[in-house]
Amino acid sequence: MKKRYLIPIIVIGLSFVAWLMFGGNANDNVQLTTTPKKGEFVVDVTTTGELRAKNSVEILGPQGGRDIRLFNLTIQRLIPEGTVVQKGDFVAELDRSEITGRLQDAMLELQQAQSQVTQVSLDSSLTLSQARDNLINLEYALEERQIAVDQSQYESPAVQRQAEIDLDKARRQLAQERKNYQTRVQQAEAQMFEVETDLKEEQSEVEKVRSLMQEFTVYAPANGMVIYRRQRNGTKIAQGSEISAWDPVVAELPDFSVMESVTYVNEVDVQKVNRDQEVEIELDAIKGKSMTGMVTSVANIGEQRSGSNSKVYEVIVEIAESDSVLRPAMTTSNRIIVDRLPDAMYIPLETIHVQDSTSFVFKQSGLSTEMQEVELGLMNQNEAVVHRGLTLDDVIYMSLPDDTAGIERIYLEEEITSN
The missing domain is CATH 2.40.50.100 (RNA polymerase II/Efflux pump adaptor protein, barrel-sandwich hybrid domain)
Structure with missing residues (x-):
């Protein structure tokens, strides 16, 4: 009975030892390979945006x-x-606390302006009243001088002459005071105009503050x-x-009829983004909801957004479709199509190695490995288009071989072009 179980145990043990000796390190020498793919190749910039209404x-x-x-x-x-x-x-x-203080200040200024108008009006009335009394007195004095001249005709020539001089002085003084009175009237009118203008300004200020308070x-x-x-x-x-x-x-x-997705592109990728580029849009809140759009605006000046260490540029994408489920502030995933090739051969970026400004891939050639120069085209985040150097049947390594010594380098022949 013991021998019946002993033999399977020995076989399992020997198998485990053999795995440790021969299979345990096998993965260390495994080289991942791939082959070129053919089909549509897309260069894109993917960003997160937020919906808003265009209008x-x-x-x-x-x-x-x-x-x-x-x-x-x-x-x-x-x-x-x-x-x-x-x-x-x-x-x-x-x-309203601050504007209430502004209103109180304006009311105080208005009261002061009203008081100033009253004061100037009283002063002007008093001054002009005194000037009018003075004119009346001068008119009486002139009349008295005229009587003195009339009575002096029976006096000596000297007395007559003095009476005429006094009459002339009285006449000239009355004329001068009449001019002065007109000047005082103009001064009073100017002063009243000034204070009344100030009053109107203060009244306008009060009305302005009251009107603004309603807003x-x-x-x-x-x-x-x-x-x-x-x-x-x-x-x-x-x-x-x-x-x-x-x-x-x-x-x-x-206005929900036309919506936009506002997104921000970093300073490296913004060089690829231009107006009128196609955009594929998905709503984060509604799985499977996809739409199309077009880039309508790319900012010329970058800005520092919170949570970002680099400058970003605002990009606005107008959504082509109208849908009742779209609401402002919804988060979108935007795939901006920078370029698209309908039929291209492309390989992963991991397979490409650059030496002396020349791009190579390591490919299988029978039982050996070759270092093949390739001519590359468009690149996206994961892959690159290959124009020359590979076929769809070639097997290429995803990483650098462990031992590259003695590997043959195969360079592309110069293309012959004709005009």
Whole structure:
């Protein structure tokens, strides 16, 4: 009975020893190989994007903040994003504390301007009243001098002459005071115009602030779904966020009939991307949902995005199809088709080795290995097109052979071209 089990055990043990001696290191000498493939070859750039409507109606906050030195406006209350609103519905409320202070300052300036108008009016009335009394007195004095001249005809020539001189002085003084009175009237009118102009400016400032305060309650300008705008740091506007007086957009009402995917391409790949290139688009939220699009815009200036160490360039892709499932902020996978060859022979990049600016592959030649020069064409992230040097039947190595000593190098012959 023991012998019955002993023989299989010995056989298994010997097999294990043989595997250790001859098969244990066999994988170390295995060279992975492949053959060239033929078919459609595509050069592409793959990026992640986010949907947005191509056209939309902006929901604006107060637009005159800069006129009253309000540069940042804080959002106090918002309706939830995605709310479907009708024209005139409430959307947001902004903090009024700062503009209330501006209104109080403007009211104080208005009161001071009104007081200044009253003061100038009283001063002018008093000054002109005194000037008019002075004119009346001078007219009486002139009349008295005329009487003195009339009475001096019976006096000596010297007395007559003195009376005439006094009459002439009285006449000239009255004439001068009448001119002065006209000047004082013009001065009073100028002063009144100045203070009344200041008053109108202060009244206009108060009206401007009051009108702007009404815009701190934001209403929908049209029907649609409310989508809040992203800020510079990438986060969406929310309660407590600030909007700039230079760009007071709170939200948008997108038009879903034409959608875009906004994506960012790194500075290496952006050289390949151009307008009118075809794009294959998939929705991350809906598996199997694919669409087509076209590149409509490539930014000329790069930007530093949060989470990225290199510069990226904004690329906008317009989606060709219209679908009710498309919503802003959905994530998309965009495959930008840079170039496409319908029928090409290509090999993996791992099989290509460059020496002295010449591309080679290692291929099987019977029982030996050859180092074959190849002429390459388009390349994508994984493969390269081969124009010359290989056939579809060639077997090439995926990695550098362990021993390359003595391997024959085969170079391509120069092509003969004719004009």
